[in-house]
Amino acid sequence: MPVIKSRSGQKKAIAGGSMEAAAELGVLFGCLKGVCGKCATTVLSGLNNLSAPTEEEVAMDLDPARRLMCQCLINKGTVKLDLD
Numbered sequence: 001m002p003v004i005k006s007r008s009g010q011k012k013a014i015a016g017g018s019m020e021a022a023a024e025l026g027v028l029f030g031c032l033k034g035v036c037g038k039c040a041t042t043v044l045s046g047l048n049n050l051s052a053p054t055e056e057e058v059a060m061d062l063d064p065a066r067r068l069m070c071q072c073l074i075n076k077g078t079v080k081l082d083l084d
Ligand code: FES
Pocket: 028, 029, 030, 031, 032, 033, 034, 035, 036, 037, 038, 039, 040, 068, 069, 070, 071
């Protein structure tokens, strides 16, 4: 079962599922459609455990280490986020 981690905690996620559990670690969500950018978060490790960037993320021209948590899916392993 994939795991989402921050420095202060961790949450289990469903393989192939959304990153919504990251909200419990402090990620702020807004539009949930890849438009507002509110959920953009730096991924410290495990970037390859996430789905490929969506068109919305590419259009936002984020730093390669930053992902929109409302757009990416967690496929496997551990993803550590820079939240605190
Ligand atoms: S919540 Fe708006 S871009 Fe993710």
